Amino acid sequence: MNQLKKKRTPLEVWNIIGLSILLLYVLFLVQPLFNLLKSSVVDNEGGLTLAHFKKFFSQKYYISTLANSFKVSIAVTFFSLLIGVPLAYFYNLYEIRGKKGLEILIILCSMSAPFIGAYAWILLLGRQGLITKTIEAILPITVPRIYGFNGIVLVLVTRLFPLVFLYVSGALKSIDNSLLEASENLGCTGLNRFFKVVMPLCMPSILAAALLVFMRSMADFGTPLLIGEGYRTFPVEIYNQYVGETSVNHNFAAAISVVAILITALVFILQKFLANHYRFSINSLHTIERKKIHGIKNILIHLYAYLLVFISMLPQLYLFYMSFRNTSSSGSVFTKGFSLNSYRIALKRMSSAIPNTLFIGGISVLVVLFLAVLVSYLVVRRRNVVTSTIDSISMLPYIIPGSVVGIALVITFSKQPMVLTGTVTIMIIAMIIRRIPYTIRSSVAILQQIPMSVEEAGISLGASKLYTFFRITVPMMKNGIISGGILSWITIITELSTSIILYTSHTVTLTLSIYIFVVRGTEGPAAAMATILTLFTTISLIIFIKVSDGKEMVM
Amino acid sequence: MSVAITIRNAVKIYGKNIVIPDLSVEIKEGEFFTLLGPSGCGKTTLLRMIAGFNTIEGGEFYFGDKLVNELNPAKRNIGMVFQNYAIFPHLTVRQNVAFGLRTRKLSTEEIRTRTDEFLELMQISEYADRLPEKLSGGQQQRVALARALVIQPDVLLMDEPLSNLDAKLRVEMRSVIKEIQNKLNITTIYVTHDQEEAMAVSDRIAVMNRGVIQQIGSPQVLYQRPANKFVAGFIGKTNIITRALVPQENTSKLLISDSYAIDMPVIHHQERKQVLVSIRPEDFQIVEDTEGMAATVNDSIFLGLMTNYFVTLETGERADIIQESTINSIYSKGSTIRLQVNVEKINVFSEDGAKNLLLEE
Ligand SMILES: Nc1ncnc2c1ncn2[C@@H]1O[C@H](COP(=O)(O)OP(=O)(O)O)[C@@H](O)[C@H]1O
Ligand SMILES: [Mg+2]
Numbered sequence: 001m002n003q004l005k006k007k008r009t010p011l012e013v014w015n016i017i018g019l020s021i022l023l024l025y026v027l028f029l030v031q032p033l034f035n036l037l038k039s040s041v042v043d044n045e046g047g048l049t050l051a052h053f054k055k056f057f058s059q060k061y062y063i064s065t066l067a068n069s070f071k072v073s074i075a076v077t078f079f080s081l082l083i084g085v086p087l088a089y090f091y092n093l094y095e096i097r098g099k100k101g102l103e104i105l106i107i108l109c110s111m112s113a114p115f116i117g118a119y120a121w122i123l124l125l126g127r128q129g130l131i132t133k134t135i136e137a138i139l140p141i142t143v144p145r146i147y148g149f150n151g152i153v154l155v156l157v158t159r160l161f162p163l164v165f166l167y168v169s170g171a172l173k174s175i176d177n178s179l180l181e182a183s184e185n186l187g188c189t190g191l192n193r194f195f196k197v198v199m200p201l202c203m204p205s206i207l208a209a210a211l212l213v214f215m216r217s218m219a220d221f222g223t224p225l226l227i228g229e230g231y232r233t234f235p236v237e238i239y240n241q242y243v244g245e246t247s248v249n250h251n252f253a254a255a256i257s258v259v260a261i262l263i264t265a266l267v268f269i270l271q272k273f274l275a276n277h278y279r280f281s282i283n284s285l286h287t288i289e290r291k292k293i294h295g296i297k298n299i300l301i302h303l304y305a306y307l308l309v310f311i312s313m314l315p316q317l318y319l320f321y322m323s324f325r326n327t328s329s330s331g332s333v334f335t336k337g338f339s340l341n342s343y344r345i346a347l348k349r350m351s352s353a354i355p356n357t358l359f360i361g362g363i364s365v366l367v368v369l370f371l372a373v374l375v376s377y378l379v380v381r382r383r384n385v386v387t388s389t390i391d392s393i394s395m396l397p398y399i400i401p402g403s404v405v406g407i408a409l410v411i412t413f414s415k416q417p418m419v420l421t422g423t424v425t426i427m428i429i430a431m432i433i434r435r436i437p438y439t440i441r442s443s444v445a446i447l448q449q450i451p452m453s454v455e456e457a458g459i460s461l462g463a464s465k466l467y468t469f470f471r472i473t474v475p476m477m478k479n480g481i482i483s484g485g486i487l488s489w490i491t492i493i494t495e496l497s498t499s500i501i502l503y504t505s506h507t508v509t510l511t512l513s514i515y516i517f518v519v520r521g522t523e524g525p526a527a528a529m530a531t532i533l534t535l536f537t538t539i540s541l542i543i544f545i546k547v548s549d550g551k552e553m554v555m
Numbered sequence: 556m557s558v559a560i561t562i563r564n565a566v567k568i569y570g571k572n573i574v575i576p577d578l579s580v581e582i583k584e585g586e587f588f589t590l591l592g593p594s595g596c597g598k599t600t601l602l603r604m605i606a607g608f609n610t611i612e613g614g615e616f617y618f619g620d621k622l623v624n625e626l627n628p629a630k631r632n633i634g635m636v637f638q639n640y641a642i643f644p645h646l647t648v649r650q651n652v653a654f655g656l657r658t659r660k661l662s663t664e665e666i667r668t669r670t671d672e673f674l675e676l677m678q679i680s681e682y683a684d685r686l687p688e689k690l691s692g693g694q695q696q697r698v699a700l701a702r703a704l705v706i707q708p709d710v711l712l713m714d715e716p717l718s719n720l721d722a723k724l725r726v727e728m729r730s731v732i733k734e735i736q737n738k739l740n741i742t743t744i745y746v747t748h749d750q751e752e753a754m755a756v757s758d759r760i761a762v763m764n765r766g767v768i769q770q771i772g773s774p775q776v777l778y779q780r781p782a783n784k785f786v787a788g789f790i791g792k793t794n795i796i797t798r799a800l801v802p803q804e805n806t807s808k809l810l811i812s813d814s815y816a817i818d819m820p821v822i823h824h825q826e827r828k829q830v831l832v833s834i835r836p837e838d839f840q841i842v843e844d845t846e847g848m849a850a851t852v853n854d855s856i857f858l859g860l861m862t863n864y865f866v867t868l869e870t871g872e873r874a875d876i877i878q879e880s881t882i883n884s885i886y887s888k889g890s891t892i893r894l895q896v897n898v899e900k901i902n903v904f905s906e907d908g909a910k911n912l913l914l915e916e
Contacts, residue, residue, distance in 0.1 A: 456608055457641035459629050461655030461706060475645045 013466055018378050018386045021371065025393045028429055032408035033261075033396070039411050040254035052255035062237065066259070069218055069234035072149065076156040076217040077210050083157065084164025085206065087308060089194065090301045091165070092172040095292045102305060104541065109312040110162035111537045113494040113511050115222025116530050118155045119518050120315030121146055122227060123322070130318075151227040156217045158312040163216075164209040171205035172198070177286040204275050211271040215264055219401035222496045226518070234260060235497065238403050242501065254411070257404040264399040316534050323531040327524035331517075334524065342524030343532075349525065350513040354532070357509040360424060361493045364431035368439050369485045371432070373474065376443035381452070398437040405433055406501030422504045430498045435488045442487075446480035447473075483548035490540050494533065510536070557742045558619040558709040559584040560605065566613030567600050567766070574600050575766040578614070582744060587736050589745045591753040592763030593789070598746040600766075602714055605744065607631050618709055629658075634703030634741075636713040640695045642687040648698050649674065649683040655706035673705040676735070693724045700732070704739065711736070711743040717752065729756050750790050754778070762786050779900065784908030787833040794839075794874040800830045800903070800912075809903065812848035812869055817898050821912045830912065831904040836863070836877035838897040841886070847893040850874070852886045866892070 043049040056062045087106075096102060124131045125146040132143045144150065175198070183189075183197045199206070221235030228236065238260065241253035293301070326337040331345040347354075375394055378387040397405065409430055413420035420426040450473065458468035474481070496511050503512050510533045517526035560582040567575040574597045582588045590598040603609040605616060607628030616623050623631055643651050652673055656666040674680040677697040687695055696716060703711060716732070717725045733756045736743050747753050753760050754774040762769045762777060762785075770782035781787035784795060800821065801808045807821045809832065841864075849869040856863040862885060864876040876894070886892055903912045 451639055451641065453637040453639055453641040454643060456606075456628075457635065457637060457643070457702075458654070459608075460606060460631075460633055460635040461702070462629050462632075462658040463654070464629060464658075467658065472643055472645075476643075478645070 014378065014382050015386070017374055018382065018384075018390065021375060021378070022386055022390055022393075024371075025390065029393065029396060029433055032405075032412040033400075035412045036254050036257055036404070036408040039251055040258045042251060044251070052252045053259070055252065056255060056259060061232075062256075065232045065234045065237045066263075068149075068231060072152050072156070072224070072233060073214050073217040075149075075153045076160060077214045079153065079157045080161040080164050080213045081206065081210060083308065084161040084209070085168055085199075085202075087161070087305060088165045088168035088172060089198065090305060092169055092288055093291060094298075094301055095290045096302060096305055102309060104545065105309045105313060106162045106165055108316075108534075108538060108541060109309065110159055110166075111490050111494060111541065112159070112316060112530075112534060113222060113496050113514070114155055114159050114220050115226050115496055115518075116319070116511075116514060116533075117159055117315045118151070118223045118227040119514075119526065120319050120530075121151060121155055123523070124314065124318055125151075147227055147229040148231040152224050152231065152233070155223045155227060156220060158315075160213045160216055161308075161312075163212050164206070167205040167209035167212075168202050171202040173287055175201050175288055177288050180288060207271055207275050211267065214267060215399070218260075218264060218267075219403070219497065221401075221403055222500075222515070235401055235403050238401075238407070239501070242403075242407055250407075250411070253407060257401075257407055260401050260404055261399065264401065268399045316530070319527040319530045320534070322523065323527035325524065325527075331522040331525045332520075342528035345522070346513070346517070346525035346528040346532075350508060350516075350529070352506070353508050353510050353513040353529065356424075356507055357493050357511075357536075360427050360431060360507070360509060361489055364428050364435065364492050365485050365489045367428070367432050368435050368488050369481055372436055372439035372443045372484070373477065373481060375436075375440050376447050377469065377473065379440075380444055380447045381455075394440050395437050397433050402434060402495065402497030403501055405430055406498040409433075409498075410501060421502070422506070424507055426502055427499060427507050427509075430502055431492045431495060434495060434498055435492055438491075439484050439488050442480065442484045443477065446477050446484075450476050479547060483544050486540050486544040486547065490537050490544075493536060557585045557740060560710060560742060560744070561617040562601075562605075562614065563617075564614040565601070565604060565611065565616065567597065567604060567609065568612045573766070575604075578766065578768060580761060580768060580771065582742060584742055585740045587733070587743045587745065587756060587758045589747060589753045589757040589760045590763055591747060591750060591760050591789075594748050596763045597766040598748075598763060599714055601763075602712055602744060602746050605710075606633055606635055606712055632706070632709045634706060634708035634711045636696075636699045636703050636711070636716045638715045638718060640699040640716075640719075642695050642698055642702075644686070644688055647684050647686055648679060648690070651687065651698055652701045652705055654702060659706065669705055673701040676704075677701040677731075692720050693728060696720065696728055697731070700735065704735070704741070708741065711741050712746075713743065714746045715748070716745075717747075718749075725752070732756060754790075762789060764789075780911060780914060781833070781902060782911050782914065784831055784833065784904050787902060787904070791835060792875060793833045793835050794872075795908075796832050796834070796868070796870075796872050796874075797829055797906070798832050799827050801827050811896065815846060815848045815895070817896065819898070819903055819913070821903060821915075823912075829906045831906060831908055833902040833904060834874075834896050835900065836875045838900045839874070839876045839878075840895045840897065841876070841878055841892050842895050844893060844895070847895040850892055850894050852888055852890050852892060854888060855885060857885065864892075866894075868894075 040052055041048055041050060043051060090096065091099065091103070123129055125143065126132065127145070129146070135141070135143050146154065179197065179201070180193070183193050188196055219235060221233065221239055224231060224233040224236050225239070234256070238253055238256045241249050241256060322334075323342050324338045324340070325342070326335045326339040327333065327341045327345070328335055329341075329345075331342060331349075375390055379391045400408075409426055410421055412418075413426055420429070454476070455468050455473060458472045459465065463471070493509070494511055496515060499507075499509060499512055500515065503509070508516065510529055514526050514529045514533065517523075517529060562578060562580050562582075565575055565578045566573070578601065590601060592598055600609060604611055607623070607626060611624050618631065643654065646654065649670055653666050653670045656669060661669075671680070674683055677700055679694060679697045679701060682690060682694060682698075687698060690698065699716070713732070717728055720728060729752055732745075736756075745753075745756060757774060759771060759773055760777055761771045764785050770777060770786045772780075777786060777790045781790060787793045788795070799810045800819070800823065801810065802823055802825070803818070805822065806818045807823060808816050809819045809830070810816045811832070850866040852864055852866050853873075854865045857880065860880060861877050862880045864878065864886065866874050866876055868874055904910065905912060
């Protein structure tokens, strides 16, 4: 009798919140994805067909874009690990001069939009590139061209190895120094120790980083678009099929998108499976102490770290320099001397780019944080069918390439009852969808650190559930939330692949404006906008580091 | 204002795991009542049912004569002290203590005076404006207590509040807790797995095992007349040996060894039955007499006031003995001694250990 009464729990406030969030997800994520799927299996007359998939898998050309994407992603993942893991190892085990600044620079490398890197590399190493021409003028050799596979890999690796660095550094920080000392006592040192002790302990993080790098390279299309030339990758194909000048075929684009989602989902599952093999918990009382080393080894380590950062920063530095060069009034030709012309032209032609960026980015971040905090609370503290469903759905965007998110949204919101295409709203929704899985993960991690009893203490003292949540739980999460917000902000303002599908002339952001300038060949203004964007990210990053106070970073 | 707490036939189930099958207890108004038992026996579970944080699968919980089964934990007017203190890290000590008063929407002035009163009482006034992370464990504990008590709760619940403190502080804080409880005379339910701590603070103790209360009583009763073998072993140290009980006219003869038997005030009608005899280390006496059972000393530890002997009885069992140290005679390893037992103080349990035959009328 008593038991029966229990079952009918009143509609408590968290249940209402949970249901509302689920509704939002259905409306803005599940529905668009469903429409995408639907669109991929209908023909022009609206009949069911698998013709698009057949077309994709029967033509060599399309298969080759898929193969190219895999080649690129595998190569990028491989090289990012090859570069990033040793860097993290050196950085955390040995004393490196200026390590704080070095870390900021490494992170900064990862924070520009990849296509900007691609563009700058073309300026440096392209046919008319500065380095190419300089070298070929002095030496009787031809510098290998940057276009195609090599260029894509170069651009993406210099942008993505910092993720590996961050993940592995995080893992290394949680290793107890005594483990290293113990292995040394047992005669296991140097490379041996690296492979036998350190690597296995970092394996979960290495796998997570590898997955992230793989997904990012798979989904990135700004880079191959600019630097790929004949080398077609998958996302470029989706984009071309969708907005291309020649043969637009929305249903076919949808079909390719579905294939893309399936592939990333597969990779995701594979990674989860592998990660389960390496699960263990370490409790570290004494974090690793950095050792001072001397002589040639010391020099090599410094050289390695700084050269790597220098090469990765080179595109941004060069654009910074270019942005101050004098230009003609059209902005497309550089002239002698230096001036602020590029900035003047850029800000005049794209006067709304900065306000748009601030508005879209700001609102998106606020909504992302608000939702992520609520979702993390539901997931951690109120497990039930609804919240578990939210938990699973909320991870979906993680495996969906940005351009696919864009296409799904356009398909859904270009017709009644909800016409949103071309509005700022759809841009904001897209940014929220793209970013929310990461912010939820980081909020969940923060919340798991807060003991349940603190909330119970609040309730036992007579506070309501919501009062306890806003007065106790949220303030305790505050630092984590703010740093998560800044990180979201940076990724949102540098986002290209979704916004390029959704933007109109009214909703051009900084990143989009750079892309537009680049495509139009107005190099000065492109460099100027890129420099402004870098300034934004650098300032944000510095604030982030102040707030997060050495805590780990979830990208 | 303090209340009595009555629990009738409480049931707690996690999935398929019945943690508390059927538990009833009455806690008197103003009493310091302790739930004592090994880790995992369901103490926290029961306490959280009283607090309202756990669902109740069966039974009734009363505060006074009010049924609270369905009452929101925020409305139960309980003061709760958690194992990890659960201090709000982003609020100052004063704000922590005032938290419960704020939710009760008292006037600023009243909040101020009452907070001051309890900061004073717990001797933490000097830290009032600090953030709690700067405080030591003992000070945090005081903040937690002040915060729980300032709201004048009907009942104070404490879950292993001292387990995160070092040994010395633990002893100090338990007298602080006892003193405050006496002063405020508030019904208190205290959870611990440490029998010594329970003995030190409690008016009455409920000894629990596997979700079942084994015995409720004052520390003295639990120690001297444990209801069963589990309680005898859990409260203090004891030696359990199996012996035969032979009926006499109004008593029974307990055959401790071939040459040593004692009269016990236990009546039974079987010809001879096996029982468990519980003898605490201090209830053995080493005698020069010829009567008694022989034992060989394996080892001894001199503890100052007392000396602890580890012996093997002539019947082969091992036993712990504790005796007041005397100037001349510490029995050396290997020496043979003769033992008698303190007839009044030993306990006799049924062969399965489930009941104390001395408590049967
Ligand atoms: N939330 C829970 N879900 C499932 N089982 C639980 C939960 N909480 C406690 N238990 C189980 O209930 C039993 C009693 O636990 P607990 O009350 O915490 O013991 P104690 O406080 O006496 O050490 C244990 O076996 C424990 O595993
Ligand atoms: Mg417990």
